[in-house]
Amino acid sequence: MMVNGFTPREAQVGIKQIKDFFERKLAEQLNLTRVSAPLFVRPETGLNDNLNGVEKAVAFRITKHDLDVEIVQSLAKWKRMALKWYEFKPGEGLYTDMNAIRPDEYVDSLHSIYVDQWDWERIILKEDRTYETLVDTVERIYEAFKATEDFINGLYPSRLFKKLPGKITFISSQELEDRYPDESPKRREHLIAKEYGAVFLTQIGEKLKSGLPHDNRAPDYDDWSLNGDIIFWNPALQDSIELSSMGIRVDEEALEKQLRISGTEDRKALEYHNKLLAGELPYTVGGGIGQSRICMYFLQAKHIGQVQASIWSEEEIKRCEEEGIFLL
Numbered sequence: 001m002m003v004n005g006f007t008p009r010e011a012q013v014g015i016k017q018i019k020d021f022f023e024r025k026l027a028e029q030l031n032l033t034r035v036s037a038p039l040f041v042r043p044e045t046g047l048n049d050n051l052n053g054v055e056k057a058v059a060f061r062i063t064k065h066d067l068d069v070e071i072v073q074s075l076a077k078w079k080r081m082a083l084k085w086y087e088f089k090p091g092e093g094l095y096t097d098m099n100a101i102r103p104d105e106y107v108d109s110l111h112s113i114y115v116d117q118w119d120w121e122r123i124i125l126k127e128d129r130t131y132e133t134l135v136d137t138v139e140r141i142y143e144a145f146k147a148t149e150d151f152i153n154g155l156y157p158s159r160l161f162k163k164l165p166g167k168i169t170f171i172s173s174q175e176l177e178d179r180y181p182d183e184s185p186k187r188r189e190h191l192i193a194k195e196y197g198a199v200f201l202t203q204i205g206e207k208l209k210s211g212l213p214h215d216n217r218a219p220d221y222d223d224w225s226l227n228g229d230i231i232f233w234n235p236a237l238q239d240s241i242e243l244s245s246m247g248i249r250v251d252e253e254a255l256e257k258q259l260r261i262s263g264t265e266d267r268k269a270l271e272y273h274n275k276l277l278a279g280e281l282p283y284t285v286g287g288g289i290g291q292s293r294i295c296m297y298f299l300q301a302k303h304i305g306q307v308q309a310s311i312w313s314e315e316e317i318k319r320c321e322e323e324g325i326f327l328l
Contacts, residue, residue, distance in 0.1 A: 003307075004236070004300040005159045008326055014152070015295045015307055021151050022294060023095075023118065025144035030093055030122055030137070035082060037096035037119065040069040046220075046270025047078045058101045071101050076221040077272050079121035080249060080284050088282070093122030098288065107312055109237060109303045110293070114310040121249075121286030129248050129283055131202075134226050135170060137285055138200045141230065141244065142168045145198075152298050160300070163235060169196040172203045173214035185214045193233040193240035202228035205258070219258035220267060222247035230289075236300040243294060246287020252277050303327065 003011040026032065040060075041047045048057050048070050057070040072078070075098050082094060098119040105113050124133060146164055153160045171192060173185075180188045192199050205217035205224030217224060227247025234241040250258060255276055259265045267273050275281050295307040303320060305312060305327035312320075312327060320327055 003326070006299065008306075008328070011299060011301070011306065014156070014299050017155065018148060018152055018295050018298050019291055022144060022148045025147050026118065026120065026141065026289070027095060029140040029144050030095075030120065031091060032093045032095040032120055032122065033088075035086065035094045035096050037075055037078065037082075037098060038072060039099065040071050041078065043068060043070050044270065046267060046272035047081065048072055056104060058103060072098065073100050073102060074098060074115075074117075074288055075119040076121075076249070076286060076288075079119060079286055080281050081272065081275075083121055083123055083282050083284060084280075088123050090123045090125050090128075090282075093120060093284075093286070095120035097291075107310075107316055110239075110241060110296075112292070112304050112308060112310040114308060116291040116308065117288040118291060119286070119288050121284050123282045124248070124285055126251065126283050129223070129226065129251060131226065133285065134202070134228070134248055137246075138168060138170075138228070138230065141246075141289070142198065145243075148294075148298065160298070163197065163297075164232070165197040168198045168200055168230070170200050170202060173201060174203065174208050176201060177208045177210060177214070181210070188214075189231055189240045189242075193231050197233050199231050200228050201231055202226075204228060206261075219250075219262040219264055220255060220273060221249055223250050223254040224258060225254075232297060234297055236296075236302050241293060241297060242290075243297065244287055244289045246285070246289075248285045249283070250276070251283060252279060 006014060057073050059068060059070045061068055075096065079094060088094065095118050098117050100115040102113055102115055105111050107113060149162065149164050153162065176188045176192060180191055203225055204214050204227055207213050229242050230244040231240050231242050259267060268277060292304050292308040296304055301307050303325045306325065309328040
C-alpha cells in the first residue's frame, strides 16, 4: 500500500509540497499572477474547449434560471478573454487551478475522468509569435521542473533520485515520424522519451507525410505550427508521460486556416471566435500542466489514483489490488 516508500498520508504531504513549490516557480519563470476561474461556462460563448475535437463536455441545466451550462474541459480560450478583462500587458500573464470532468476518457495508470491542472496564459506581441518564443517559454517551464526536482529530492534524499536531464530536447512530430515510420504515435513518444529523458514534441495537429496527424488538436486555440507537448520518461512506469500541452495561440490567419481544414467554420459565429477574428483579443502563448501527473512523476507513483481521488472501473481496481497499488 506504499507509494515509493511513502505511506498514503506521507504521500499527501508530498503532493502538497510539490504543488506549492512548482506553482511558485512557474509563476516566477513566466511572470504570472494567479486568478480565479470558472468551473462551468455557457456553451454559446464558445469559451469551452473541444480538446481533440470529439470529447463531449459534461452539461447540466440551472433549473431556476432556465440556463444550459457546461463543465469546462480546459480554459485555453477563457484565459485569453480574461487577459483582456484584467488589462494584462505584454510579458505578463495569469494562471489558475483548472478542474474538469472528462467522461470520454479511458481510465488507466495515467488517465482519469477527473482532470486537475494549472492553466496559464501570457500576452505576447504579434511579432513574437515565433518558434524562438515557443522554445524560450518551454525552457523557462523546464527550469521550474528542474527546480522542483531539486526541492523534492532535498526533502526526501533517501527515497528519490535525479531523473531529469540538463536540457529538454526539441523534436517535431514530422521528424519523429521520419525517425520511427513504422511505429504508432504513442510508441514514438515512448521511444524518444526513453532516449532523451525529457522532450518537447512540436507541431501537433496537422497531417504528416503519412496522411495522419500525430494527434488531434482542436482548431481554435493552439496554432498547430507553434504548439507541442512536454513529455518525460517515467522510470516508475517505464513509459513516457505527457505533463503539458501548450503553444502559441491562433491569430486571425491561423484560426481561419484551421477552421477551414477541420470543417468547423460554423464556429465563427460564436462570441469568442468573432472577437478573435475582429482583432479584439491579445496575442498569447499558454497551456496546461497536469498537477496529478507532476506529483506522480516526482513521487514515482505507479498510478494516477495514488495522487488523486477519482472513479475507476472494476477491472482497473482489481488490477491495482493485484499489484498492491493503493487507490485514493
